[in-house]
Amino acid sequence: MCGIVGYIGNKDAYPIILKGLKRLEYRGYDSAGIAIINGKLNIYKKRGKVSELEDYILGMDKKGTIGIGHTRWATHGEPNDRNAHPHHSQNRIFTIIHNGIIENYTHLKHSLKEQGYEFYSETDTEVLANLIEYIYTSQKVTAEIAVRLALLKVVGAYGLVVLCSEEPDKIIAARKSSPLVIGIGDNEYFLASDATPIIEYTDRVIYLNNDDIAIIKKEEMVLKNLKNDILQPNIEKIDLCISEIEKNGFDHFMLKEIFEQPRSIQDTFRGRISQEMNEIRLGGLYSVNDQLVHAKRIILIACGTSWHAALVGEYLFEDIARIPVEVEYASEFRYRNPLIGKEDVVIAISQSGETADTLAAIQLAKESGALVLGICNVVGSSISRETDAGVYTHAGPEIGVASTKAFTAQVTVLTMMAFMIGKEKGLVSDERMAILIKELYDIPSKIEQILKLNDEFKKIAGIYKHVTNALYLGRGVSFPVALEGALKLKEISYIHAEGYPAAEMKHGPIALIDENMPVIFIATKDKSYDKILSNIQEVKARNGAVIAIVTEGDDIISKMADHTIEIPEADEVLISLLAAVPLQLIAYHIAVMRGCNVDQPRNLAKSVTVE
Numbered sequence: 001m002c003g004i005v006g007y008i009g010n011k012d013a014y015p016i017i018l019k020g021l022k023r024l025e026y027r028g029y030d031s032a033g034i035a036i037i038n039g040k041l042n043i044y045k046k047r048g049k050v051s052e053l054e055d056y057i058l059g060m061d062k063k064g065t066i067g068i069g070h071t072r073w074a075t076h077g078e079p080n081d082r083n084a085h086p087h088h089s090q091n092r093i094f095t096i097i098h099n100g101i102i103e104n105y106t107h108l109k110h111s112l113k114e115q116g117y118e119f120y121s122e123t124d125t126e127v128l129a130n131l132i133e134y135i136y137t138s139q140k141v142t143a144e145i146a147v148r149l150a151l152l153k154v155v156g157a158y159g160l161v162v163l164c165s166e167e168p169d170k171i172i173a174a175r176k177s178s179p180l181v182i183g184i185g186d187n188e189y190f191l192a193s194d195a196t197p198i199i200e201y202t203d204r205v206i207y208l209n210n211d212d213i214a215i216i217k218k219e220e221m222v223l224k225n226l227k228n229d230i231l232q233p234n235i236e237k238i239d240l241c242i243s244e245i246e247k248n249g250f251d252h253f254m255l256k257e258i259f260e261q262p263r264s265i266q267d268t269f270r271g272r273i274s275q276e277m278n279e280i281r282l283g284g285l286y287s288v289n290d291q292l293v294h295a296k297r298i299i300l301i302a303c304g305t306s307w308h309a310a311l312v313g314e315y316l317f318e319d320i321a322r323i324p325v326e327v328e329y330a331s332e333f334r335y336r337n338p339l340i341g342k343e344d345v346v347i348a349i350s351q352s353g354e355t356a357d358t359l360a361a362i363q364l365a366k367e368s369g370a371l372v373l374g375i376c377n378v379v380g381s382s383i384s385r386e387t388d389a390g391v392y393t394h395a396g397p398e399i400g401v402a403s404t405k406a407f408t409a410q411v412t413v414l415t416m417m418a419f420m421i422g423k424e425k426g427l428v429s430d431e432r433m434a435i436l437i438k439e440l441y442d443i444p445s446k447i448e449q450i451l452k453l454n455d456e457f458k459k460i461a462g463i464y465k466h467v468t469n470a471l472y473l474g475r476g477v478s479f480p481v482a483l484e485g486a487l488k489l490k491e492i493s494y495i496h497a498e499g500y501p502a503a504e505m506k507h508g509p510i511a512l513i514d515e516n517m518p519v520i521f522i523a524t525k526d527k528s529y530d531k532i533l534s535n536i537q538e539v540k541a542r543n544g545a546v547i548a549i550v551t552e553g554d555d556i557i558s559k560m561a562d563h564t565i566e567i568p569e570a571d572e573v574l575i576s577l578l579a580a581v582p583l584q585l586i587a588y589h590i591a592v593m594r595g596c597n598v599d600q601p602r603n604l605a606k607s608v609t610v611e
């Protein structure tokens with residue numbers, strides 16, 4: 001939810017931290033702050049974006065080679081200067097930045113007040129800063145020990161970075177449930193919530209695990225756990241390149257990521273489908289293959305767009321692998337005392353791999369003894385570590401808050417899983433498998449064809465940019481795509497939109513239809529095509545405006561709809577990969593025309609790591 005950056009080395013810390021915060025702003029952007037230690041401690045923080053902080057700091061003392069920075073998405077305390085991070089302890093001995101939630105902060109705050117501590121903010125983070133200071137001064141221990149003892153009293157989640165003005169030669173970092181990555185340079189170390197601010201300096205990283213504490217000086221880093229055991233760091237090599245995290249000439253990250261989908265889908269199936277062998281191989285699932293193939297039920301848990309991908313997964317697993325599926329909002333699943341059997345397979349789907357509700361649902365599923373798998377886009381993310389096995393989508397960093405390429409990559413993985421299981425169960429013939437593999441190979445070029453219609457989508461957006469409501473309708477595997485199209489429009493243009501099964505329109509939503517209500521149909525050629533023709537006629541009979549996504553060459557709907565968007569023909573199970581793209585672009589253009597902040601929509605953040 002928040003972005004954390006730190007640097008210790010021989011270079012000026014400020015420019016490194018500032019640039020890192022800008023790369024992480026997608027994680028939260030309601031306030032920002034920087035602390036730099038150079039003999040004395042300078043803290044600058046305020047409400048607003050990183051660029052506003054940069055203007056605020058102009059001309060101030062920011063020299064120093066050790067520093068930390070934070071960009072916030074408020075959880076405790078409204079976005080304002082006082083609640084912005086970094087937070088210092090009462091006597092300014094400790095300065096900390098924190099991503100996560102200290103669940104027992106009110107209890108800790110009460111105890112500290114009894115010791116004479118006063119607080120200037122409403123945050124849980126300030127409580128932690130004072131707790132560390134209280135232990136440090138009352139028990140006369142080192143900063144490292146004070147941090148460790150304080151964390152032993154904490155209930156909750158943290159990605160934490162600490163400076164101590166009395167031990168100014170080090171940075172202390174710790175992690176529980178909120179991600180923290182350490183980049184290893186030559187006599188310098190970089191810290192960040194994920195690898196994007198680090199990759200331009202080094203490709204050697206350590207992903208901190210839960211209960212890890214790192215004590216970092218310029219020339220060395222010591223890794224321990226909360227029990228004070230010294231740990232051997234697991235140094236990994238990241239293969240991201242800087243261009244992947246920059247806009248590369250696109251106006252927005254979201255537009256770049258929509259146009260990346262031919263490549264991201266290709267990268268997701270690359271090395272996993274083989275025409276020669278006519279097989280699908282998902283290495284991450286080898287160890288659990290039998291349990292997956294013999295699953296009595298699959299439970300898909302996710303949030304937001306990932307939940308829409310899960311709904312597509314339900315159609316695929318039931319239709320192709322003939323396994324009963326339940327799709328659950330993670331936030332609901334975790335609280336309703338669900339029945340989870342040992343023969344169930346729970347699959348968590350998450351782009352960020354850090355969504356708090358999905359992580360909590362995973363814990364619940366693990367307690368039941370079920371096999372828990374993950375489909376994530378961020379290597380080393382919490383969900384990828386908490387699950388028994390899984391499959392990474394290879395969509396590359398998704399910076400735009402509105403998820404696009406992650407959705408199509410998730411659907412690609414779910415399709416491969418369904419066919420892999422179906423084949424193992426003898427339900428998918430060699431011929432059917434060969435057709436699917438060929439069709440999957442053709443998807444990137446078909447999306448390229450759709451992307452060429454971008455100007456057409458822009459024209460349609462221009463016609464409907466002032467509407468206040470919109471309805472998205474689809475049947476079968478296109479129903480989740482209707483939901484996804486509606487979410488895209490809602491979250492970036494702030495127009496209210498709803499997705500519905502097309503047949504459900506008669507059970508209420510049809511009352512909404514008039515000339516001011518555009519209805520977007522996914523009406524490609526499939527077994528329910530004739531039914532959706534009737535639905536379109538029902539809308540037209542009530543003066544509704546119809547935008548229809550149709551199969552190339554459809555000359556029926558073009559005579560009925562106000563606008564038709566022709567997409568290439570594809571196997572019914574793959575149509576969601578194609579139909580989503582026009583909806584992403586129409587939402588994008590409407591949002592831009594309405595002057596909305598497409599990459600950082602109001603009230604939203606890229607990764608919802610709080611409940």
Ligand code: AGP
Pocket residue numbers: 303304305306349350351352353354355358401402403404491605606607608
């Ligand atoms: C989708 O555009 C939204 N940004 C949001 O619904 C997102 O899909 C949801 O928060 C789940 O995130 P995750 O996939 O990282 O778990």
